[in-house]
Amino acid sequence: MGVVYGPVLSWRFGSSLGIDLISGSKVCTFDCIYCQLGRTVLKVSKPGDFKNYVKAENVVKELEDFINKIDFNSVDVVTFSGSGEPTLNPELGKIVEHVKDIVGEKPLVILTNSSLFYLRKVREALSKIDIVSAKLDAGDEKAFKIINRSYLEKLSINKVIGYIKEFKSIYDGKLMIQTMFLNTTLGFTNSEGEHFEKLIDAYLKIEPDVIQVDTPYRPGGEKFVKPVSIEKLKNIGDVLANYFPRDNIWVFGLHDKSRKKIVWKRKEHKSIILDTLKRRPLRLVDIANLLNVSSEEAYKIVEQLKKDELIKEKILQGEVYYIIAHFH
Ligand code: SF4
Numbered sequence: 395m396g397v398v399y400g401p402v403l404s405w406r407f408g409s410s411l412g413i414d415l416i417s418g419s420k421v422c423t424f425d426c427i428y429c430q431l432g433r434t435v436l437k438v439s440k441p442g443d444f445k446n447y448v449k450a451e452n453v454v455k456e457l458e459d460f461i462n463k464i465d466f467n468s469v470d471v472v473t474f475s476g477s478g479e480p481t482l483n484p485e486l487g488k489i490v491e492h493v494k495d496i497v498g499e500k501p502l503v504i505l506t507n508s509s510l511f512y513l514r515k516v517r518e519a520l521s522k523i524d525i526v527s528a529k530l531d532a533g534d535e536k537a538f539k540i541i542n543r544s545y546l547e548k549l550s551i552n553k554v555i556g557y558i559k560e561f562k563s564i565y566d567g568k569l570m571i572q573t574m575f576l577n578t579t580l581g582f583t584n585s586e587g588e589h590f591e592k593l594i595d596a597y598l599k600i601e602p603d604v605i606q607v608d609t610p611y612r613p614g615g616e617k618f619v620k621p622v623s624i625e626k627l628k629n630i631g632d633v634l635a636n637y638f639p640r641d642n643i644w645v646f647g648l649h650d651k652s653r654k655k656i657v658w659k660r661k662e663h664k665s666i667i668l669d670t671l672k673r674r675p676l677r678l679v680d681i682a683n684l685l686n687v688s689s690e691e692a693y694k695i696v697e698q699l700k701k702d703e704l705i706k707e708k709i710l711q712g713e714v715y716y717i718i719a720h721f722h
Pocket residue numbers: 422423424425426428429430431434477478479507
């Protein structure tokens with residue numbers, strides 16, 4: 395399985411070429427209730443606590459090969475994320491430097507769960523990346539415990555907020571906060587009431603460049619987790635606009651950068667789809683966009699992969715998603 399995947403059309407960043415710094419089974423410091431990768435398999439609390447991280451030399455080799463397959467103008471950003479928390483990779487700093495050398499001016503993004511900002515080495519590596527998208531789903535301890543299920547016993551949400559704020563003060567790039575607003579069938583929500591108020595307090599402390607108002611709409615999470623409606627996300631955006639400039643609030647369903655056409659020089663359909671599905675479930679339309687083919691052609695390819703028992707369907711909120719077979 396390759397470590398470079400996509401590009402996926404991201405509503406936040408446009409055409410985003412992914413680099414998975416974990417690869418293999420999911421490795422994370424959290425076990426978020428909505429995680430599209432399912433339950434955390436390898437629970438670790440600091441970089442280097444697991445052996446199977448992706449080495450810098452592998453990233454370089456794969457990225458150089460991948461760039462020959464694609465028209466690189468059709469990529470907007472290069473994003474570190476994938477099968478778990480990318481800051482757990484102890485070679486992150488070195489990898490960022492190598493990737494910069496290869497991709498030149500193309501902006502680098504990292505999607506982090508914010509749990510390791512307290513480590514100097516992690517902060518140093520993050521400070522070399524153009525956009526840090528930091529997860530913050532809770533502003534209070536109770537919501538943090540319910541949603542993120544951290545393995546770092548000593549990490550309180552107040553510490554997370556404090557470390558993000560500290561990082562912001564020394565960082566020259568764009569610090570974005572991503573929040574997954576959700577409901578549960580057990581009556582919990584962070585989209586209104588006391589937990590929402592605490593989130594606003596946290597945003598005000600951190601003063602991020604952008605707040606991404608998101609919801610877990612893809613399958614993979616716990617059955618009791620439900621996404622909030624687009625209408626609700628818009629309302630949240632309206633409330634936040636009382637505190638922050640409207641342009642700095644990106645609302646899923648309103649803000650959409652996923653319009654670019656991906657242009658391939660060499661199409662290796664099977665590996666492109668499987669490498670991407672390993673990191674995120676996709677609908678037929680996403681697969682058609684990824685390969686830049688018609689929906690009819692995408693359907694034929696998908697049917698063949700289903701027949702070969704490499705992928706299967708999963709239905710969420712009435713939408714059909716494709717996932718790797720034997721993944722969950
Ligand atoms: S959503 Fe991200 S931070 Fe949460 S468990 Fe999954 S990989 Fe880890």
